[in-house]
Amino acid sequence: MAREMTDVRLDVGGASQARPGSAAAAFRPSEPVAIEVENLSLWYGKKRALTNVSLAIPRNRVTALIGPSGCGKSTLLRCLNRMNDLIPGVRIEGTVRYHGVDIYGKDVDPVEVRRRIGMVFQKPNPFPKSIYDNVAFGARVNGYRGNLDELVERCLRRAALWDEVKDDLKKSGLALSGGQQQRLCIARALANDPDVILMDEPCSALDPIATLKIEDLMRELAEQYTIVIVTHNMQQAARVSDYTAFLLTDEETPGQLIEYAPTQELFTRPKDRRTEDYIRGRFG
Amino acid sequence: MALEMERPAAGAPSLRATGRVARRQALSRASYWVLFAVAVSGLGVLAFLAYDTIQLGGARLVHDWPSFLTNYASRFPERAGVRAAVLGTAWVIGLTVLFTVPVGVGTAIWLEEFAPRNRLVQVVRLNISNLAGVPSIIYGILGLALFSRLLGLGPSILTGALTLSLMVLPIVVITSSEAIRQVPSSIRDASFALGATRWQTVWHHVLPGAVPGIMTGVILAVSRAIGEAAALIMIGAFAFVSFDPVSWRDRFTVLPIQIYDWTLRPGELFKPEAAAAIIVLMAVVLTLNLTAAYVRQRFRQD
Numbered sequence: 001m002a003r004e005m006t007d008v009r010l011d012v013g014g015a016s017q018a019r020p021g022s023a024a025a026a027f028r029p030s031e032p033v034a035i036e037v038e039n040l041s042l043w044y045g046k047k048r049a050l051t052n053v054s055l056a057i058p059r060n061r062v063t064a065l066i067g068p069s070g071c072g073k074s075t076l077l078r079c080l081n082r083m084n085d086l087i088p089g090v091r092i093e094g095t096v097r098y099h100g101v102d103i104y105g106k107d108v109d110p111v112e113v114r115r116r117i118g119m120v121f122q123k124p125n126p127f128p129k130s131i132y133d134n135v136a137f138g139a140r141v142n143g144y145r146g147n148l149d150e151l152v153e154r155c156l157r158r159a160a161l162w163d164e165v166k167d168d169l170k171k172s173g174l175a176l177s178g179g180q181q182q183r184l185c186i187a188r189a190l191a192n193d194p195d196v197i198l199m200d201e202p203c204s205a206l207d208p209i210a211t212l213k214i215e216d217l218m219r220e221l222a223e224q225y226t227i228v229i230v231t232h233n234m235q236q237a238a239r240v241s242d243y244t245a246f247l248l249t250d251e252e253t254p255g256q257l258i259e260y261a262p263t264q265e266l267f268t269r270p271k272d273r274r275t276e277d278y279i280r281g282r283f284g
Numbered sequence: 285m286a287l288e289m290e291r292p293a294a295g296a297p298s299l300r301a302t303g304r305v306a307r308r309q310a311l312s313r314a315s316y317w318v319l320f321a322v323a324v325s326g327l328g329v330l331a332f333l334a335y336d337t338i339q340l341g342g343a344r345l346v347h348d349w350p351s352f353l354t355n356y357a358s359r360f361p362e363r364a365g366v367r368a369a370v371l372g373t374a375w376v377i378g379l380t381v382l383f384t385v386p387v388g389v390g391t392a393i394w395l396e397e398f399a400p401r402n403r404l405v406q407v408v409r410l411n412i413s414n415l416a417g418v419p420s421i422i423y424g425i426l427g428l429a430l431f432s433r434l435l436g437l438g439p440s441i442l443t444g445a446l447t448l449s450l451m452v453l454p455i456v457v458i459t460s461s462e463a464i465r466q467v468p469s470s471i472r473d474a475s476f477a478l479g480a481t482r483w484q485t486v487w488h489h490v491l492p493g494a495v496p497g498i499m500t501g502v503i504l505a506v507s508r509a510i511g512e513a514a515a516l517i518m519i520g521a522f523a524f525v526s527f528d529p530v531s532w533r534d535r536f537t538v539l540p541i542q543i544y545d546w547t548l549r550p551g552e553l554f555k556p557e558a559a560a561a562i563i564v565l566m567a568v569v570l571t572l573n574l575t576a577a578y579v580r581q582r583f584r585q586d
Contacts (some may be wrong), residue, residue: 081477083477088401118478121474125471127475127489128492128493137478137480138478138479138480141478141488142479192479
């Protein structure tokens with residue numbers, strides 16, 4: 001299902017000669033890599049959403065994906081833990097290697113991939129269950145054998161939520177404020193002991209103070225986890241990320257990687273004019 | 285369309301409704317009364333029917349309490365009761381629920397969560413909706429041919445329950461599908477992203493979220509089945525039963541058939557009995573509805 005290589009292959013070959021921005025996009029961080037995306041293309045039915053994206057995501061760093069709406073950054077993020085498999089009519093070409101293993105490979109089970117590569121969504125989506133059960137769910141379905149109480153406390157502490165909820169673990173997760181809900185979702189993701197955490201615009205539904213807390217948390221978590229974040233907010237990318245990738249959809253090529261560089265560099269000395277236009281606020 | 289606003293020349297502006305605003309407000313006020321009249325006329329007819337029935341049968345029910353419930357059918361109105369019909373209804377509806385809920389909910393889960401999106405599944409879906417509109421007598425004929433004759437079950441409780449199950453299955457499937465679709469996809473995403481399998485996602489999140497809607501469907505189905513006479517007459521249910529049904533192999537009658545039989549008797553003789561039996565039937569349906577409302581409330585998560 002994942003990869004059919006029929007007529008579209010030819011199309012790709014033709015386009016790849018003039019792959020836009022490939023010089024700037026060819027940057028590769030000189031540190032250990034957690035996820036390596038290679039020539040990734042994706043179609044929703046007949047509509048193409050990603051075109052030949054290649055980038056290496058370094059371990060224990062925060063990597064930001066930025067770009068205007070519809071540029072494919074969320075799509076790219078959802079490819080990294082095979083969440084796109086759940087959408088009917090999706091077709092993917094290329095490889096995504098997680099510590100060297102192609103997660104779209106033959107013997108790979110998407111459930112195992114998602115256990116190791118966790119995800120936090122744009123709108124906080126706690127289960128309509130207690131705070132405790134929210135955090136314990138991932139561990140339970142994955143057959144965790146240790147002490148659940150300890151695990152729940154550890155994850156809530158790590159997500160900087162413990163002090164606010166420790167007396168109320170039976171309360172519904174939906175009774176929390178938006179920012180707390182999002183930290184609950186982060187705690188929930190941590191309970192699986194993942195290695196990578198994907199965050200899809202995790203602050204876009206939050207107020208500035210809650211946003212700040214999540215950003216602080218991201219910096220902290222980066223010491224132990226590899227974090228990939230999609231964001232609309234360029235200041236946020238500049239504040240929290242170590243590396244930034246800029247994606248763009250134009251008339252000819254949907255979802256292309258224009259430029260990928262250390263965050264500092266991309267924001268101060270963009271190599272591509274389109275990157276510069278975007279970060280200067282000339283479009284998007 | 286440009287809105288021409290009158291600017292107040294000076295002083296306090298007049299905020300009274302005039303011109304177009306006044307007309308729109310008048311229409312809005314009129315709609316209140318029209319809709320109120322529609323609601324009252326519908327409920328009024330129902331109230332009148334309930335009043336008429338209670339007037340006719342209430343005394344019979346209370347006067348001979350509880351013998352009307354504990355007596356079998358009889359040639360003599362004053363000795364007649366609904367014992368066999370109530371027990372028959374309990375048997376048939378109990379088995380119908382037992383068959384319909386797992387099959388109906390299971391079908392809905394498969395259609396919504398597991399089935400591939402192809403032409404065949406689309407056709408199946410469409411036809412389930414069509415089946416919900418098939419007259420009950422057709423199901424009676426099917427039950428007679430398939431369960432009673434072909435499988436040799438005869439006019440038994442089991443045949444009745446299977447026939448009614450077929451009849452209400454589409455209702456359960458459609459309402460359950462609807463309820464499952466109402467569960468927000470963000471919940472599914474969250475579950476999958478935590479490494480849950482599809483079945484774990486369905487079991488832990490989709491089903492609990494869909495229970496209130498599924499209960500509504502089950503109640504609709506039971507309400508339809510419990511009032512059904514035609515299909516059961518078709519498969520050969522008795523009208524006159526003077527023994528307790530004790531197994532699924534027994535012959536039986538149900539409340540609607542008993543009511544139908546009494547109303548067919550010549551003259552006014554059995555009219556109060558029919559009305560009293562209707563009151564019993566309504567009481568049963570009301571009890572079931574309240575139970576379902578309670579379950580819905582318990583499962584409503586917020």
